Amino acid sequence: MATAExxxxxxxxxxxxxxxxxxGLKEEHLSYAGGLGGTPELLESLSIFFNHFFSPWxxxxxxxxxxxxxxSAVLDTLINDICDEGDGLLVTAPMWGEYMRV
Known part of the structure; x- marks a missing residue:
């Protein structure tokens, strides 16, 4: 659990x-994403994937x-968005030292 593999x-x-x-590989796949939070194609594909494999209610x-x-970037953004200064956060193992400052 020490790596993201x-x-x-x-x-x-x-x-x-x-x-x-x-x-399916196209030239535009070698560039940065066209929007914040993911390209429309990626978000559509992920929604299909989640609905197919997880059958959510x-x-x-x-x-x-x-x-x-x-x-790391997603958790950092989420923590900064939902926590106020001085809030405590319980983190299960593994824990990354980067979040000690939050």
Missing amino acids: NWLLRPEILPMLKRNCVT TPVKPEHIVTGTGC
Whole structure:
């Protein structure tokens, strides 16, 4: 748990990446995202994925999803948005020292 690598998903993700990189990779995929929180295509794809694999009670819509550059950045933004100065935060293991300042 010391890195952001997810070895459990590799057998499932590798075939999808190989297939889609051959058939679906476009020039615009090599640039920065076109909007804050993710491109419309990414958000639509994620909503389809979540609805298909998790069957939520309330269907997930693209406008329910926000993406970020990584877990650290997303957690930092979330914590800064929902906490006030002086608030306490309980964090389960693993814990990253970066959040000690919050």
